[in-house]
Structure formats: C-alpha cells, structure tokens
Amino acid sequence: MKKITKSPEETKAVASLFAEKLKGGEIIALTGPLGAGKTVFVKGLARGLGVSEKKVRSPSFVILIEHYHGRLPLFHFDFYRFEKGAEIDTTPFEDCLKAKGVIVIEWPERIAGYLPPETRKVSIEVLGRKLRRIVL
Numbered sequence: 001m002k003k004i005t006k007s008p009e010e011t012k013a014v015a016s017l018f019a020e021k022l023k024g025g026e027i028i029a030l031t032g033p034l035g036a037g038k039t040v041f042v043k044g045l046a047r048g049l050g051v052s053e054k055k056v057r058s059p060s061f062v063i064l065i066e067h068y069h070g071r072l073p074l075f076h077f078d079f080y081r082f083e084k085g086a087e088i089d090t091t092p093f094e095d096c097l098k099a100k101g102v103i104v105i106e107w108p109e110r111i112a113g114y115l116p117p118e119t120r121k122v123s124i125e126v127l128g129r130k131l132r133r134i135v136l
Contacts, residue, residue, distance in 0.1 A: 004127070027119045051067045
C-alpha cells in the first residue's frame with residue numbers, strides 16, 4: 001500500500017490507522033533518509049496504540065524508548081549510531097521480542113542480518129518540503 005502525505009499530521013494519521021490493525025509481536029522496519037519523518041510516523045503508531053504521542057521522541061542517543069501505557073507495548077529502537085549489526089546484542093532486543101508488543105526500528109539496515117523474515121517494512125520517501133510517499 002502506498003500513501004502520499006502532505007503534512008506531518010497526515011503522516012501520523014496513516015501510521016495511526018496502520019497501528020489499529022496490529023495485534024502484538026510485530027516488528028516494523030522503518031526506512032527513510034534523515035528528516036524524512038520516521039519519528040513522526042512512530043508518533044502516529046503510538047496514537048493508534050493508545051500511547052500519548054507527546055511521549056514519543058527519537059531514541060538516537062539512548063537506542064531504545066519503551067512505552068507501556070497503550071493497548072500494546074511499543075518498543076522504539078533507533079540503530080543510526082550502530083556500525084555493526086552485532087551491536088544489537090548490547091540491547092534488550094530479544095527481551096522486547098518476547099514481550100509481544102510492537103517493535104519499531106529506525107535505521108534497520110544497520111542490523112539487517114538480525115531481523116526475522118516476517119519483519120514488516122515501511123519506507124518513507126521525501127518528495128518535497130512536507131510531501132512524503134509512505135510505502136507499507
């Protein structure tokens with residue numbers, strides 16, 4: 001499914017509708033260049049899961065931010081600073097898999113060999129200042 005959004009609010013709305021269908025145990029690999037709106041998309045996922053989007057921020061420096069106050073736990077990873085996929089062993093990634101929440105990964109290409117085949121891919125392409133193409 002492809003969607004064109006014209007604002008961050010539209011991007012959040014697409015993500016929120018997507019989140020309403022999640023049952024837990026999903027891994028979402030979120031790709032796009034810096035500034036594409038990956039964290040904005042996660043804010044929309046949070047909204048769809050019943051988590052306050054105000055609590056969502058980029059985990060670039062902390063690697064993981066966990067949200068437990070929604071319909072399902074939301075585990076937001078950012079592997080931008082990883083140089084080797086093996087660094088994933090220094091995170092609680094395996095524990096999050098067992099928790100049966102929703103795992104969202106920004107910069108999944110940094111750990112590509114560690115992602116299971118059922119990982120869902122979402123890409124965000126910048127088409128203009130606020131214009132984005134989201135492929136789910």
